[in-house]
Amino acid sequence: MGLRERKKLATRRALREAAVRLVLEHGLENVTVEEVAAQVGVSTRTFFNYFGTKEEALLGDLPGAFDEDDIRGFVRGGPTGDFTEDLITLLIAFLVDTEDLAAQREEMRLRKRLMDREPQLVPGVLARFHDVEQVVARAIAERLGEPPEADRPQLAAVAAMAVMRHTMRHLHYSEEEDVERVRDRVRSAFRVLGEVYGPGTG
Missing domain, CATH: 1.10.357.10 (Tetracycline Repressor, domain 2)
Structure with a gap:
């Protein structure tokens, strides 16, 4: 896997972890996409490059894909x-x-x-x-x-x-x-x- 792909995976993982952490602390209704993106230091637009919704970020890759x-x-x-x-x-x-x-x-x-x-x-x-x-x-x-x-x-x-x-x-x-x-x-x-x-x- 190249450096660019590793960075993309790292950003995706960081966004999901931030979303989970914030929701566990404050509740789903009290967390915005903007807040999640800010926690990772990226723009809202970047967030939507990885996830369509806040809920999608929370679920992440659950489940994954079969080999x-x-x-x-x-x-x-x-x-x-x-x-x-x-x-x-x-x-x-x-x-x-x-x-x-x-x-x-x-x-x-x-x-x-x-x-x-x-x-x-x-x-x-x-x-x-x-x-x-x-x-x-x-x-x-x-x-x-x-x-x-x-x-x-x-x-x-x-x-x-x-x-x-x-x-x-x-x-x-x-x-x-x-x-x-x-x-x-x-x-x-x-x-x-x-x-x-x-x-x-x-």
């Missing part, structure tokens, strides 16, 4: 050949920053505080996760050889994202919760779903 290689690997039947394990691997790679877990722990703590303080942001988060859900549904459909709108890929994607939301909501983001611990939690959640909806459940 195309990860999706292709899953579609082809990898990395283990077991559907659930491979789906867990895909979701973990997307939602867990294995390169900088400490930074992600702090990010998730801030995000939780932000959602608790400003619940009106929650629909925006859910809308973004719906988009991710459809990416997962298409990948599952391709792996199963079914249309993306078919019941199996759609329901599997809905269940997968529900499992991930449940898992992320119940993490403590402590040093003990490494990637393998998160994987175990996700695996356990899928197992519970299977038991609840399995044959003979009373």
